[in-house]
Every structure is written in C-alpha cells, then in structure tokens.
Amino acid sequence: MIRYPVTRKRLEELIEAESPGWLRRAAARTAIFRQQGFYEERSSIWSEVKPVYMKLQGGEKCAYCERKLEATDFGKGEQDVEHFRPKSSVKAWKAPQKLVDQGVIFTVAPPAGKGYYLLSYHVFNYSAACKPCNSALKKDCFPIAGPYQLNGEEPEKLLKEKSYLIYPLGSLDANPEDIIEFYGSSPRPVAKRGHKRNRARVTIEFFKLDDENKRKNLFRERAIIMLALFPQLEKMSGPASAAEKAKAKDVVDGFTRSNTAHANCARSFKRLFGSNPVEAKAVFEKAIQLVISSS
Numbered sequence: 001m002i003r004y005p006v007t008r009k010r011l012e013e014l015i016e017a018e019s020p021g022w023l024r025r026a027a028a029r030t031a032i033f034r035q036q037g038f039y040e041e042r043s044s045i046w047s048e049v050k051p052v053y054m055k056l057q058g059g060e061k062c063a064y065c066e067r068k069l070e071a072t073d074f075g076k077g078e079q080d081v082e083h084f085r086p087k088s089s090v091k092a093w094k095a096p097q098k099l100v101d102q103g104v105i106f107t108v109a110p111p112a113g114k115g116y117y118l119l120s121y122h123v124f125n126y127s128a129a130c131k132p133c134n135s136a137l138k139k140d141c142f143p144i145a146g147p148y149q150l151n152g153e154e155p156e157k158l159l160k161e162k163s164y165l166i167y168p169l170g171s172l173d174a175n176p177e178d179i180i181e182f183y184g185s186s187p188r189p190v191a192k193r194g195h196k197r198n199r200a201r202v203t204i205e206f207f208k209l210d211d212e213n214k215r216k217n218l219f220r221e222r223a224i225i226m227l228a229l230f231p232q233l234e235k236m237s238g239p240a241s242a243a244e245k246a247k248a249k250d251v252v253d254g255f256t257r258s259n260t261a262h263a264n265c266a267r268s269f270k271r272l273f274g275s276n277p278v279e280a281k282a283v284f285e286k287a288i289q290l291v292i293s294s295s
C-alpha cells in the first residue's frame with residue numbers, strides 16, 4: 001500500500017466534474033439515513049464516482065494490494081467502490097491464530113445490522129479496490145482495537161477507534177509506507193512494537209498480502225519488478241556512461257512512481273539496494289527463482 005494525496009476540496013471538485021450534482025444528492029441521502037438511524041436504500045449512487053477513485057489511485061491501482069487494473073474505459077468491472085467503514089453492518093473478522101498468539105486484541109463486532117450509516121456517502125470513506133481484496137476478503141469486516149463509533153460522521157474524528165486497516169487516500173490516516181514496507185516480495189511491519197506494528201500485521205493478514213499461494217499473482221508481479229530494477233540499479237552505481245546511467249535512472253523512476261504497480265515494494269527494494277547491494281542481489285536471485293518456478 002501507498003498513500004494517494006488529495007485534499008477534500010480537490011476530491012469534491014473531481015467528483016462534481018465526474019458526476020455533476022452528486023454531492024448534493026449524496027447529502028440528501030445521508031440526511032434520510034440520519035433521520036432513520038440506519039442505512040437503507042433501494043439503489044445506490046456511489047458507482048457514479050468510481051472513476052474518480054480509480055484515477056486518483058495511481059492510475060487504476062487497487063488501494064490495498066497495489067495491483068494495476070485496466071483503465072476506467074473498460075476496467076470498471078474489475079474494481080469495486082469500497083466502503084472503508086462498512087455502511088450497513090460490521091461483521092467480525094476471524095483473526096488467524098497467529099495474530100491472537102502475538103497478543104493482537106480485537107474489539108467485539110457490533111450487533112448484526114449496525115454499520116456506519118452516516119458514512120455511506122462520505123467521500124473519504126471510499127476507495128477503489130480489486131474484487132479479491134474487496135469482495136472476497138474485506139467484505140463487511142472492519143477490525144479495530146478501540147470502541148466502535150457507528151454514529152460518526154467524519155472519519156478524521158474516529159481515530160479513537162484505532163482501526164487496524166489503513167485508509168490510503170488523503171492525509172486522514174497514517175502514510176501506509178510508514179506502517180508496511182517490503183523485504184523482497186514479502187510485506188512486513190515497519191514499526192518494532194505497538195499499535196503501528198499491529199496495524200501492519202493485521203493488514204497483511206487481512207488482505208493475504210504475504211500469502212504466496214493464495215495471492216500468487218502479487219508475488220509474481222513483485223518479483224518481476226525486482227528483476228527489472230536490479231540491473232538498472234547496478235548500472236546506476238557502476239562504471240556505465242552518464243547517458244546509460246540516466247537511462248537506468250529513468251527506468252528506476254518509472255518503477256518507483258506512485259502510479260506504477262507495487263510501488264511500495266519497488267521503493268523498498270531500491271532502498272535495500274542503496275543500503276546493502278549484496279543483500280539486494282540475494283533478494284534479486286530469489287526473485288528470479290520465484291518467477292521461474294511460479295505457474
């Protein structure tokens with residue numbers, strides 16, 4: 001995961017440009033939910049703004065796994081508008097025993113049918129996520145360490161909930177790269193202890209970001225990036241001509257930009273090369289094996 005910077009004002013401008021009048025219609029719907037005290041409607045309108053989130057997220061990347069998906073013209077079916085805080089019901093997430101053994105504590109989920117009904121149309125409660133991350137894995141789960149505040153109207157006022165998952169748009173939440181980094185193809189926590197470390201552990205487990213079998217594609221794609229990066233990083237630090245070094249730098253910059261797939265992984269690998277090229281070479285060799293052996 002990485003952060004996609006955007007202010008609320010800019011986000012609302014983009015939404016209005018995509019679907020004029022959407023904010024007004026969304027506010028009217030929220031007013032009804034406020035009155036009735038829960039979320040319920042015959043049909044929703046958030047799909048109208050899906051392209052805004054797809055484009056904001058590094059050109060159609062999944063907010064959580066950083067896979068690159070097809071552009072908005074043909075790719076809408078590949079992504080969901082994901083509600084970060086579930087609108088109508090919060091389901092308990094079955095935490096793996098590993099996390100429980102590590103002492104990660106989860107707040108008991110609210111009773112069935114209770115969700116963040118006032119956030120169903122909040123522009124900072126959405127992201128675009130791929131079907132595996134949203135439909136298969138996240139669903140209506142929202143694991144937290146603090147008390148659930150289902151009546152919240154502004155996500156930035158819900159920090160006491162101590163969410164485990166990370167919201168990547170704007171600056172409401174921590175920068176995902178301060179929480180999760182990569183070593184080779186595998187994500188790992190940045191922090192050595194505390195809630196920050198647990199956020200990384202939960203997010204990685206929740207989206208199966210370190211599951212080489214269930215998310216083969218992620219591992220293969222990350223490995224391919226390292227295969228592309230290593231020779232260029234070597235060229236940049238070796239005896240090549242200035243012109244060759246400049247070309248190598250262009251490639252490295254291309255792979256580490258926010259709008260390329262697995263930018264967190266690519267940036268982590270670049271940092272590893274910078275601090276320990278010998279270790280980076282070993283990681284590169286492992287990536288070669290992963291690509292050769294993956295099916």
Ligand SMILES: [Zn+2]
Nearest residue numbers: 062065130133
């Ligand atoms: Zn995904």
